[in-house]
Amino acid sequence: MWRRAVSSWLANAPSHPATEIPSPRGLPIIGTTLDLIAAGGAPRLHEYVDARHRQLGPIYRESIGPVNGVFVADPNEMRRVFTLEGKYPKHILPDAWVLYNKMYGSKRGLFFMNGEEWLHFRRIMNRHWLMPGSGYEVIGPCDFVATELVDRWTRKYNGREVIGLESELYRWAIKITVAVLMGDKYSKNQQRIEDMVEHFTSFIRLIFQESARLSLIPATVAEFLKIPAWRNFVSAVDEALAVANSLISVLMPECQNGEGLLGALLAEEIEHNDVVRIMVDLCIAAGDTIASSIQWMMYLLARNPDLQDELNAELLEVHRPEDIVQLPLVRGTMREALRLYPVAPFLSRYMPEDSMIGGYRVPSGDLILLSIYTSGHDARNFPEPDRFWPQRWTRDADGNYKGVSNPFASLPFAMGARSCIGRRIAETQLTLTVAKVIQKFKLELIEKKPVDMMLRLVAVPSRPVRLWLTER
Numbered sequence: 152m153w154r155r156a157v158s159s160w161l162a163n164a165p166s167h168p169a170t171e172i173p174s175p176r177g178l179p180i181i182g183t184t185l186d187l188i189a190a191g192g193a194p195r196l197h198e199y200v201d202a203r204h205r206q207l208g209p210i211y212r213e214s215i216g217p218v219n220g221v222f223v224a225d226p227n228e229m230r231r232v233f234t235l236e237g238k239y240p241k242h243i244l245p246d247a248w249v250l251y252n253k254m255y256g257s258k259r260g261l262f263f264m265n266g267e268e269w270l271h272f273r274r275i276m277n278r279h280w281l282m283p284g285s286g287y288e289v290i291g292p293c294d295f296v297a298t299e300l301v302d303r304w305t306r307k308y309n310g311r312e313v314i315g316l317e318s319e320l321y322r323w324a325i326k327i328t329v330a331v332l333m334g335d336k337y338s339k340n341q342q343r344i345e346d347m348v349e350h351f352t353s354f355i356r357l358i359f360q361e362s363a364r365l366s367l368i369p370a371t372v373a374e375f376l377k378i379p380a381w382r383n384f385v386s387a388v389d390e391a392l393a394v395a396n397s398l399i400s401v402l403m404p405e406c407q408n409g410e411g412l413l414g415a416l417l418a419e420e421i422e423h424n425d426v427v428r429i430m431v432d433l434c435i436a437a438g439d440t441i442a443s444s445i446q447w448m449m450y451l452l453a454r455n456p457d458l459q460d461e462l463n464a465e466l467l468e469v470h471r472p473e474d475i476v477q478l479p480l481v482r483g484t485m486r487e488a489l490r491l492y493p494v495a496p497f498l499s500r501y502m503p504e505d506s507m508i509g510g511y512r513v514p515s516g517d518l519i520l521l522s523i524y525t526s527g528h529d530a531r532n533f534p535e536p537d538r539f540w541p542q543r544w545t546r547d548a549d550g551n552y553k554g555v556s557n558p559f560a561s562l563p564f565a566m567g568a569r570s571c572i573g574r575r576i577a578e579t580q581l582t583l584t585v586a587k588v589i590q591k592f593k594l595e596l597i598e599k600k601p602v603d604m605m606l607r608l609v610a611v612p613s614r615p616v617r618l619w620l621t622e623r
């Protein structure tokens with residue numbers, strides 16, 4: 152009711168100039184950066200912005216560090232932003248990466264492309280990667296790596312704590328992505344590429360750690376002062392790109408006959424270098440996002456033993472991987488984890504033209520930041536928003552979600568032409584692996600104290616999740 156009232160107010164409100172968008176008071180040059188530092192710094196940005204929305208409303212403007220943007224938390228206005236994003240949607244890029252690419256002449260994959268170049272490659276990728284039934288096998292490779300993880304944990308951690316859960320899941324994330332890229336060829340080659348995957352995994356973790364340290368300092372300043380975080384970031388990116396390039400070069404000849412998603416891309420008329428840079432960036436994009444999401448899923452399940460039993464009971468009836476990934480409760484668990492802990496708590500678009508957002512005329516070129524952490528935790532969109540309740544995503548007899556008032560308030564993969572290209576793959580990887588783990592083990596937390604979410608470029612647990620496994 153209240154939500155509808157706010158939305159209709161936003162839609163019908165008379166237009167106001169952008170200068171009237173509510174804004175907190177800040178200092179010249181640094182804006183409100185000091186307020187953010189007092190609130191816990193960049194790792195707590197999602198909570199800081201959430202508090203600002205409560206203070207200033209569903210749309211407000213703020214300059215934080217090098218970023219000046221209009222923050223939007225109303226789901227209907229968020230949808231509008233995607234309808235106004237234009238032919239070549241443009242999102243914000245991490246400052247440190249952009250400077251690195253410029254300084255070292257590094258040509259990068261889809262996430263970093265813009266304009267015609269982006270559209271050209273995105274269309275090719277959409278054809279193969281997003282369309283259901285595009286024919287490329289995702290389930291088989293995901294099933295193979297998920298089974299491998301469960302077997303490894305049975306040998307090493309049954310009746311024990313999983314040592315280094317984060318590293319275990321990072322390794323799983325990279326492996327499962329490489330497996331999807333290689334298709335059937337993965338199982339035959341996995342020993343050969345094991346070391347490269349291991350190295351790549353450790354450099355990717357390092358990159359994310361260091362780039363988070365750089366998030367409040369303009370990259371040009373960090374580079375000029377040669378602060379340790381910048382130097383470490385550069386060497387981790389150098390190493391990761393070098394290992395990833397070698398990895399893709401090893402995989403390419405194996406997939407020449409169309410195997411896996413890599414084979415599909417090779418069959419297109421794309422230059423070798425372009426295939427390599429697209430693939431390298433896919434591995435980078437996949438690693439942190441799915442490793443973090445699966446940690447949250449396991450953390451939430453470990454806190455809810457009854458749900459684990461309920462899931463296991465449902466899984467007793469279903470055997471084929473393609474049916475497991477469709478189970479409403481398995482999918483609900485994933486959607487709920489991504490609602491509570493969205494890997495990317497802010498989505499961004501530069502408006503291509505002057506646009507009406509929330510009753511304000513936002514000029515072309517302005518940066519809009521969609522606060523999906525806030526909209527996902529808002530009681531107007533999700534009753535009892537802090538409760539982990541996977542069944543809310545299942546439907547009642549009338550076809551309505553049981554506990555979701557506005558599904559557009561949780562957009563972990565974004566929307567529109569530039570939404571996550573790996574969504575279908577990620578969903579298969581997460582649901583299948585979690586289902587297999589639950590079929591085999593009961594999960595318990597060793598430390599019961601709640602774990603917070605913090606931003607390290609993507610949202611991750613603020614301290615290690617310590618998991619105890621007991622075979623069912």
Ligand code: HEM
Binds near residue numbers: 441495566572
């Ligand atoms: C839970 C896991 C994941 C989440 C929550 C996630 C989320 C996102 C989001 C929010 C974006 C930005 C979209 C935008 O600006 O509108 C994005 C882009 C992207 N994602 Fe994912 N992602 C996940 C997994 C993956 C995986 C597994 C892959 C690769 C296999 C991948 C590859 C990409 C790429 C290449 C882009 C850039 C797309 C473009 O600019 O056209 N992601 N993702």
